[in-house]
Amino acid sequence: MITKQKGTMDIYGEESQKRMYVNDILRSICEKYNYSYIETPVFEASELFHRAVGDATDIVSKETYDFVDRGNRNLTLRPEGTAGVCRWYIENKLYGNQTEPVKAYYIGKMYRYDRPQLGRYRELTQFGIELIGSDDVLADLDVISLAYNTYTILGLKDVTININTLGDKESRNNYRKALIEYLIPYKEELCEDCKERIEKNPLRVLDCKIDGEKDILLNAPKTTNYLNETSLNRYNKLKEYLELLDINYKENPRLVRGLDYYDHTVFEITADVPEMGNLALGGGGRYNGLIELLDGPSVPAVGFAMGYDRTVMAMTYTGVNFDTKDGIDIYIMYVSDTEKETAALLAQDLRLNDFITETDYLNKGLKGEFKSADRLKAKYLIIINDQDLENNEVNVKDNLTKEEEKVNINNLVEYLDSHR
Incomplete structure (x- = not known):
C-alpha cells in the first residue's frame, strides 16, 4: 500500500473546514490593510534561495528539496515565501516610477526537509505579507499591527509581540564585532555549527537551538547597546507607535535575524497555548538589503510570515470556535x-x-x-x-x-x- 510521505498531511473534512475559516479571516484582514493576493511558483531557480536565504543557513544547507529538471536546470521547492515575492518584484520592474509601496500577501505550500514533530512538517503552509518600497517606521507598524490583529481575530488572546532592533548597517557592524570578541573565549563550549558561525555569521549563534539557553548566550552583548543615535530614535519611535495602538509587546534583546540583509526591526509572535506551552507562531522584520542582493535596486522592505499549521493547531488546543458548518441544509x-x-x-x-x-x-x-x-x-x-x-x-x-x-x-x- 502506498502511504503519504513523512511530514505531510491529508487535509479533509473538519480539518479542511478549519483552514477555510482561517483563510477567510486572513484574506479579509489583508484586504482591510490594502494588501493584494499574490501567487508565486512553488519551485524557483535554486540560486534564488542560495542568495536570498544564504548558503550557510540550515534551511539551504540541510532542508531544501533540490532537483535537476529535464532541461538540466537546478531548481528548488520553495522553503519560504519572501524570496519569490522579491524575485517577482524585480523581474517585473515594479520599482520603476513607484508612487505607492507594493503590499502583497500569500497563502501557500512551502517545503523543508525538517524533522517532523508537533506543529512542524516537511510540506507546510505559510501565510505571509510583504511591504516593499517604504523605509518609514509606520510601515513596520503596519506589518506588526496586521500580524498582531490577525492572531487576536483568530481567537488567540494571550499573544505577545517580541521585538528587537539590529539597527542600521553601522550599528549592526559594531554589534557584530563586539559579539565576536565576546564569543571567541567560549568557542569550545559551543556546538560544532556555532563554532563555524562565530566568524562567518555570529548573530546566528544567538539563534542556536542547542546552545540557546546556555548562560554564555544569555549573557551575550545586547544589540540595543550598540545603536547609533539614528537607530535608537527609530526603535523608540516604533515602541511609541506600538503603545499608541495598544499592542502588547515585549523587548527581547536576543531576538535577531542572522542574514546580512536584515536591519532595524525584527519581531517574533508567541502565544501561551494549553498543553503546548509558549509557542512561536510567526515572525518578521525589515530586510532593506534583500532586493539589492537579488540584483534589484536598493529598495527598503519589511514583512511577516505565519507558521500557519502551528497556528491552526494552537487555535484547536485553545478551544477556538472555528465556526465550521455543522451539518447540511x-x-x-x-x-x-x-x-x-x-x-x-x-x-x-x-x-x-x-x-x-x-x-x-x-x-x-x-x-x-x-x-x-x-x-x-x-x-x-x-x-x-x-x-x-x-x-x-x-x-x-x-x-x-x-x-x-x-x-x-x-x-x-x-x-x-x-x-x-
Missing part, C-alpha cells in the same frame, strides 16, 4: 428511478439557491437514506414519492421537530427560504 430521499430524476432536478435547483444539499448515490432505500440524513445532520428532508409527484408536490420534513408538510415543487425554494 437538505437531504433528498427517493426510491424509484422516476423519483431519482426529480431528486437530481431538485438538488440542482436548491444548490443554485445556496442550500447545502445532498442525496442518495448508492440506492440505499428509505431506511438507509434516513440514516444518512441523520449522519449528515440534515436540517430538512425532502421525501419524493410517485403519488405526491402526480400533484407536483414533495414531502418536506423538519429533521429536528419531525414536523412534515407537503409543498408544491414550484414553491419549494421560497418555502425553504422562509424556514432558514
